[in-house]
Amino acid sequence: MNSDKRFSYARFAVIVLVAIVFFVPLWWMTVSAFRPTDAIFRYLSPLSPWSFFPRTWTLENITGIWYGNFGRAIFNSIFITLVTVVLGLAICSTAAFALAVIEFPFRKSVFMVMVISFLIPFDAIAVPLYGIMRMMNLQNTYTGLILPGIGNGLAVFLLRQFFLGIPKELREAAFVDGMGWFGIYWRVYLPLSGPAMLSAALILFVFQWQAYLWPLLIAPAPDYKVAAVAIAQFSAEYNPNFGLIFAASLVISVIPMIVLTVLQRYYSTSVASTGGKE
Amino acid sequence: MTQRSAILAALAFLMPALVSVFLLRLWPAAVAVNTSLIPPGGGGYSLENFRYIFTDPVFLNSLKVTIVFLLIVNPLQIAISLALALLMNTMVPLIGFWRTVILLPVAIPQSVSAVVWGVALRPDGLVNAVLVALGMEPQRFLTSSDQALASIILIVSWIGVGYWMTFILAGLQDIPKSLYEAVRIDGANRWQQFRFVTLPQLRRPLTFVLVANTVANFLIFAPVQILTAGGPEGSTDLIMNTVYTQAFIISDPESAAASTVVLVGVVLLIVILQFRLMRAEDSNE
Numbered sequence: 001m002n003s004d005k006r007f008s009y010a011r012f013a014v015i016v017l018v019a020i021v022f023f024v025p026l027w028w029m030t031v032s033a034f035r036p037t038d039a040i041f042r043y044l045s046p047l048s049p050w051s052f053f054p055r056t057w058t059l060e061n062i063t064g065i066w067y068g069n070f071g072r073a074i075f076n077s078i079f080i081t082l083v084t085v086v087l088g089l090a091i092c093s094t095a096a097f098a099l100a101v102i103e104f105p106f107r108k109s110v111f112m113v114m115v116i117s118f119l120i121p122f123d124a125i126a127v128p129l130y131g132i133m134r135m136m137n138l139q140n141t142y143t144g145l146i147l148p149g150i151g152n153g154l155a156v157f158l159l160r161q162f163f164l165g166i167p168k169e170l171r172e173a174a175f176v177d178g179m180g181w182f183g184i185y186w187r188v189y190l191p192l193s194g195p196a197m198l199s200a201a202l203i204l205f206v207f208q209w210q211a212y213l214w215p216l217l218i219a220p221a222p223d224y225k226v227a228a229v230a231i232a233q234f235s236a237e238y239n240p241n242f243g244l245i246f247a248a249s250l251v252i253s254v255i256p257m258i259v260l261t262v263l264q265r266y267y268s269t270s271v272a273s274t275g276g277k278e
Numbered sequence: 279m280t281q282r283s284a285i286l287a288a289l290a291f292l293m294p295a296l297v298s299v300f301l302l303r304l305w306p307a308a309v310a311v312n313t314s315l316i317p318p319g320g321g322g323y324s325l326e327n328f329r330y331i332f333t334d335p336v337f338l339n340s341l342k343v344t345i346v347f348l349l350i351v352n353p354l355q356i357a358i359s360l361a362l363a364l365l366m367n368t369m370v371p372l373i374g375f376w377r378t379v380i381l382l383p384v385a386i387p388q389s390v391s392a393v394v395w396g397v398a399l400r401p402d403g404l405v406n407a408v409l410v411a412l413g414m415e416p417q418r419f420l421t422s423s424d425q426a427l428a429s430i431i432l433i434v435s436w437i438g439v440g441y442w443m444t445f446i447l448a449g450l451q452d453i454p455k456s457l458y459e460a461v462r463i464d465g466a467n468r469w470q471q472f473r474f475v476t477l478p479q480l481r482r483p484l485t486f487v488l489v490a491n492t493v494a495n496f497l498i499f500a501p502v503q504i505l506t507a508g509g510p511e512g513s514t515d516l517i518m519n520t521v522y523t524q525a526f527i528i529s530d531p532e533s534a535a536a537s538t539v540v541l542v543g544v545v546l547l548i549v550i551l552q553f554r555l556m557r558a559e560d561s562n563e
Contacts, residue, residue, distance in 0.1 A: 012370045018362070019379040025436065026382065028404055029394045041402050047411035051404070095295035104288040112553065114295060117303040119549045123497050123518060124542050127525045127534050128306035128313070151298035157556060181287040212389045212500040213522070228387035232504045235393045242397060249390045256385035264378045268444050 026253070027052065033061050033250040037243035061247035069222045070248055073230035077252070080142060080226065081208045084149035088204040089197060091150050096159035097185045101171065111160070118153030123213045130217045140221040149208040155200040162196035163189055198266045202259070206267075209256055227252045307542060313535035327536035337537065339512045340520035343427065344496070347516060351431050351495050356487055358439045360480075363446035364472075377447070380440035388437060392501040395433045396420065423513040426506050430514050433501050438494065442487045449483030450476070482555065489552045493545055517541055 028051075032040045035054035043050040065071075098104075099111045122129075129148070138144035166189060174184045190197070215226040225233075231248050234240065260267060317326035331337040366377050383391060398404040399419040406416040419429045457475045466474065499518040502508060508515035508523065521541060525534035 008368075011365070011368060015365060015368075015370060015373075015376050018365065019376045022380050022383070022436070022440070025391075025394055025398060025404075026386075028398065044402065044404060044407035045410060047407045051407060091294045091298060094291040098288040098291035102284050102288040102291065104285045107288075110292065114299055115556075116546075116549055116553050117299045119493075119552060120303060120542065120545055121493060121497050122302070123499060124545050125303060125306045125310070125538070127521060127538050128310040129302065130525075131309060131531075132301075132306055147298075148302055151295060151302055156295065181291070185291070206385055209385075210387045212387060213518070217526070228389045228500075231387075231393055232389045232500070235396065235504070245393060245397070249394050252390050253386040256387075257382055260382060260385045261378050264374065264381065268377075268381075268448070 024052075026257075029246050029249050029253070032242070032246040034058060035243070037061070037241055040242050040246070061243035062251075064241075065244050065248045065251065069225065070227070070230055070234075072223065073225045073227045074251060076142075076145075076224060077209065077227040078255075080145050080149075081205055083142070083146050084208040085201050085204045087146065088150040088152055088155060089201055092152055092155040092200060092204075093159050093190070093193075093197065094185065096156050096163055097189060099156070100160045100163035101184070101189070102181065115153045115157050118151050118156060122148050126213050126217060133218055138218065140219050140224045142224070144218045145215055145224065145226065146208075148214055149204065149211065152200075152204055152207060155203050158203070159193070159196055159200055162193055166192055195266060198263065202263060202267045205259065206256065310535045310538045310542065313531060314539045316532065318532050327532045328540075331533050331536050331540075334533070336512070336515070337520060337533070340508075340515045340517050343513065343515050344517045347427060347431065347498075348492060348495055351434065352488065352491055354431065355435050355439050355442060355491055355495075356484065358435065359442035359446055359487065360484070362439060362443040363450055364476075366443065367447060367450045377440075377443075381444060382440070383437045384441040386437075388434075388500040389504055391433060391437050392504040395429075395436070395501075396505045399429055420505050421510060423510040426510055426514045430498070430501055430505070430516075433505075434495065434498055438491070442491055445483045445487050445490075446480060449480045453479045486552070486555045489548055489555060493548050493552065496541075496545060496548070 031052060031054050034057050036056060036058050039055065043055070095114065099107060099114075126148075133139065133144050133147075138147075170188055170192075171184050174188050179187065210228065211226070212228045212232070215229050216232075219225060219229075227248075231245070231252060234248060235245050314327050315323040315325070317324055362380060366373065366380070370376075400406075401416065401418065401421075405419070410416055418425060420426050453476065457479070458471055461471055461475055497518050498516055499522065502514050502516050502519045503522065506514045508519045517537070518541075521534055521537045524530045524537055
């Protein structure tokens with residue numbers, strides 16, 4: 001850790017101030033979710049403490065969003081994201097294992113093609129993929145929603161990197177004990193890779209929770225709509241109910257905010273380790 | 279273990295990922311290339327669709343807007359991320375918490391950020407309330423063709439800079455302290471330390487951020503589609519929005535395919551660069 005160790009009050013004050021500036025939109029979203037709809041704009045001009053702290057608190061927005069299809073959309077998002085994380089970890093870690101541990105011809109080329117393909121953000125290819133998935137009748141299905149999230153270039157890269165660091169002697173000993181490749185993967189490599197798997201899980205989680213263009217195309221039916229799409233359509237209504245919009249925004253945001261706050265260390269490590277650290 | 283059994287094992291482990299690469303990337307790319315080469319009227323392969331989009335004022339405007347957007351948003355985000363990283367590279371109480379607060383927006387779906395900022399940027403919204411309180415004129419933001427792109431830049435920067443800061447912060451923490459001590463003995467002041475130690479040592483993380491940031495900003499879609507639909511007067515018509523409009527609003531699959539090929543081609547070049555930067559670290563393999 002090469003941080004500046006002298007404590008400076010001025011610097012501390014600037015840090016807190018910057019953090020507050022970044023947090024203002026989220027704070028405003030949160031308090032607006034808890035105030036009566038007609039009060040959201042009333043206290044903005046002139047700006048006063050009441051712009052940022054509700055005079056009257058209400059839960060009517062938070063309870064109101066569950067009457068329509070929004071509850072279903074939140075459920076869809078949670079379900080799709082969980083399945084994506086589990087399947088994505090399975091696919092990315094087995095691929096990373098082969099690419100890091102098993103010696104086979106053209107290993108580097110396979111690694112390169114795979115990571116580069118997966119690094120192309122999925123949205124770029126969404127339009128032709130939509131045609132293919134429609135042909136396969138995967139419109140308005142969970143399969144269609146989940147599939148694009150399971151192959152992630154950063155996750156493969158990160159896990160391979162981690163597996164390369166596990167000493168060769170361990171797998172040689174396991175071979176002597178008669179373990180096969182799968183045993184080595186499952187009982188030697190995975191138990192040692194908790195932090196790396198958690199980092200990869202976070203990458204997969206953030207990707208799928210964020211997804212917007214793909215779900216918009218592949219799953220327009222109300223039963224399969226995800227929260228990120230539902231909120232946008234909510235706000236596009238002719239006479240939107242801002243209380244409900246903020247309440248829905250809060251519910252969608254609070255889940256990744258909690259996950260990230262708790263696991264920030266793993267997320268930052270995962271981000272940094274793909275960023276050309278020396 | 280024999281060579282053959284190793285190949286079979288590798289194949290078994292790689293199979294699900296290889297199938298995904300094929301299904302989710304290579305096949306759609308092939309479909310896009312194929313569609314892009316067949317003109318609407320049929321009649322064999324030609325470059326007619328590309329000729330069409332490169333004379334289509336809407337597509338050309340979208341290229342122009344995208345390039346202007348990237349030329350502003352990339353240096354801006356990198357400068358802010360660097361400044362944030364320098365600021366946050368210190369030990370003060372709760373420093374992990376302050377860093378997380380700045381990182382939070384990246385975890386929230388862009389559509390939610392777009393919706394919340396869309397309300398904040400309304401004429402009677404929060405941002406104008408703050409401007410007026412500071413003694414400034416209220417602005418039109420997303421409804422003005424002069425300010426809409428700047429508003430989108432504000433939103434995507436609020437979303438992204440904490441993420442890019444994380445890379446630079448990691449780079450800062452890797453700089454050996456001895457380098458600073460060496461130049462300090464030579465009498466370097468703070469600016470000279472930054473200029474002759476910090477910046478050169480950050481070359482790799484900064485290059486990586488520039489490349490990855492370019493890909494991310496190139497494909498910005500949700501804020502544009504939700505807040506402006508490319509308007510007013512095409513002033514925010516970024517390339518992803520144009521492709522989406524061609525494919526699903528005006529139903530012109532040939533142009534959409536040609537635009538997708540251009541888009542994927544550019545992204546592929548940048549991603550290969552990104553991969554080479556990621557790889558350089560394990561050249562010891």
